[in-house]
Amino acid sequence: MASEFDFSRRGFLTTAMAAGAGLALQSSAADMAPAKTPPSNRIRYALIGCGEEGNVLLDALLKIEGIEIAAICDIWKYARDRVQKGLKKNNNLEIPAYENFEEMLATEKDLQAVVVATPDFWHAPISNGCLKKGLHVYCEKMMSNTMEGARSMVKTMQETGKLLQIGHQRRSSPRYRFVLNYLLRDLKLFGRMTAANAQWNRAVTPDRGAAKAITMKPELLAKYGYEDMYKFRNWRWFKKYGGGPLSDLGAHQIDIFNWFLGVMPTSVTASGGVDYYKEHEWFDNAMCIYEFKLPEGAMRAFYQVQTTTSAGGGYWEYFMGDQGSIKMSENPSITQLFREANAPDWGEYIQKNYLMLKNVPAVEEVKVDVRESKPLQAYALPVGFNKAIHQPHLENFFNAVRGKEKLNCPADEAFRSESVIHKACEAITAKRTLEITPADYEV
Template sequence: MKLPVSRRDFLQTTALGAAAVSVLPKPLFAAEAGGRLKVGFIGTGNQGMGLIKRVLRFDLADIVAVCDVNEGSHGYRDPGHFYGREPAKKMVEDHGKRHKGKAAHECKAYADFRDLLADPQIDAVFAIVPDHWHAPVSILAAKAGKHVYCEKPLTLTVAEGREIMAAVDEAGVVFQVGSQERSNPVSQFVCNSVKNGAIGDVTRIETVVGYNNKVGPGPGWSADPVPKEFDYKMWLGPAPQVPYHHDRCLYRFRFNYDYSGGQITNFGAHSNDMAHWGMGMDTSGPTEIQCNHAEFLPEGSLFNTATVTSYRCKYPNGVELVCKSSEEKVQTRFEGSNGWMQTGYAGTTASSPELLKGLPDKNGPDGIDPHSAHMKNFVESVQGDATVNAPLEVGHASAVLCHIANAAIRRYPEHGDEVLKWDAEAERFTNSDGANDMLARPRRAPWDDLA
């Protein structure tokens, strides 16, 4: 499929166009006339296919289009997974035939997300793409007048968060960050209990990120031929031009700094977000951050994100947050003057049984799981019946914490026991120009100009 020449050409050919962006109705939703929300999925890999299945299972909206640079292949998280735009299109249409018969709608399949955004029937998009695509997709979707559900972490860099917020504010669209713990009744119970003083004054928080769950090639690796069904040039997009290797893309993108922040952003976008939530500091950040320990693969390995990490932060209220790599199933542990509470994949515990009275089931009273509930909350917010559980500003603050942690980690051990001072309002380090250089990075043309 031929790519549009530029973003400006894209906007000129989009039904809403650049001139209409500032006067979009709130909410912009075709179903106001009695129809249903029509959505497009940008990204049909491991996470994208899982979310598509949930939308179909709970009949949350009509999926009328999918998009991916991969026509269809194996090579995702598990060997048996066959994902991509054609498998996604088939799954949506087969589901419609089984459950709606002749009333089932066609699901279009696009190779370029800008073509999907130019489709006037689409009200909202789910951006389930590698982290280096979150900002370009979100910004152009907002400018096209589409409501946006963007997976976590919100951004690849600190600077991108401000870009997204400016575009969303101008367009007036609904935006949900895919931090589904915000729609998990158990996480809501724990974080709100802590915020409301159940354990007294919070003094310390421990958060956990997982170890790398995939192994890539070491130094001396050689390039692979690009599969014919895979548009590698488009997959790279704003990232540096580098040789193709199958371990660079699809699920494994998260282990290379060109596309992600490793497990610090992958898991930290959940556990650290909950830390901010429980402190009542959803849109703030620490005053200082220090890396205690970090380990990396040998220089020249394809995977270059840290494999083991430990860092600490200090907040204006005196709370110390320590985040570490661990196999523990505890995501977030709150310690206070009158007790402690912790929650994670292994369950929820506390210093006293009284603290857990009223603890709900994670699937909620209607039996809907947190992922699905989070998407349902987005749909209802677009309809005007709710407000998003994970607002843009909240997702930005959580992503910023992960990004500045990576800045400290990548400077370790060369800079030893360096304590980086952070101005959360200005979003700058006050004592390190070198660390500030990591808060933004250039994007390759034509993705360098999204204004």
């Protein structure tokens, strides 16, 4: 990432002269600053949901040129005050804060877009309400904790003609797009895809609480559909509010199966349970196997989510072909590729900067079983991006609002992934393999 002290050529000469004359080096910031978007051309948006995810999105939003935050909304005064004060203190922005999104829409007449980061069960009512008011919507995944809710969002998007982007941020990640467009599609680097797996293992996390002083009153919680403060704070674990770990953590990664493979799965076998956290409703562990029928033949993709062990940490999506494999992760240090010993040489691709050799510590080659394959040289991706992790996806949304790009994850596309995740939950409950047909992801 370029340092804030980097000199442009012009800035450098200016500084050098200043140094020579007066021993004072000053960078020419004005010369280097990007052209500012005039206020009249800026997109005014509101953030609905000021919790943990809302704050992550806000951090990325504030880095995007040409957009302007106009309001924030959260039912919890503590959360909205914290964001409101943070914007004032850190960004010198005085932004109105609302408890109710409908009141906000009625008051803030010049909004063009909203970013929704509330608990899942509010996604559909809020997104639908905003779309019907003529706003474009960026909504965090999962679309909804119910298929009906998710389906209604797609329908409203189609009826209103407004944009509805779902927050599968990997869909706009330059690294993921690089792998899909160049390595998988152009070069077909990994040959015939024969298996995939993905996992997210997370260590035991205690339930969240709230100090008495910031606890919401029961009437206020009830007004917005919550039974109590405990369930409000731990909504992800309850079916009324969220979709559980398969939805929270798995949704992104199962979406990558579908996106990278270019087809939808035809069946799912799954198992899971509430085995560790006795207060929760949703499975604290789940394992599922999706079957895909690719033009070259069938393959299976295994997904595992654990909330009781980090098992060494890291999360990834691993695609395995007969010519090579890629262990893909949002974390670049985890990402690596392997060429099968019988595959054509990848030297040309290193020369062309599609790949680079990965330095791995030398280990003594010990074969404990004669059937063990020879260890492979690891490769790395040469590409990255110097932005907040959600920024490219948000930029894609706002560029689409301007008509400059197409959405990378419109609701109808996200709904397909949504349907197969809900199907996995059904399979766990049913304790059997379930077929997945196009009817499952029809709107």
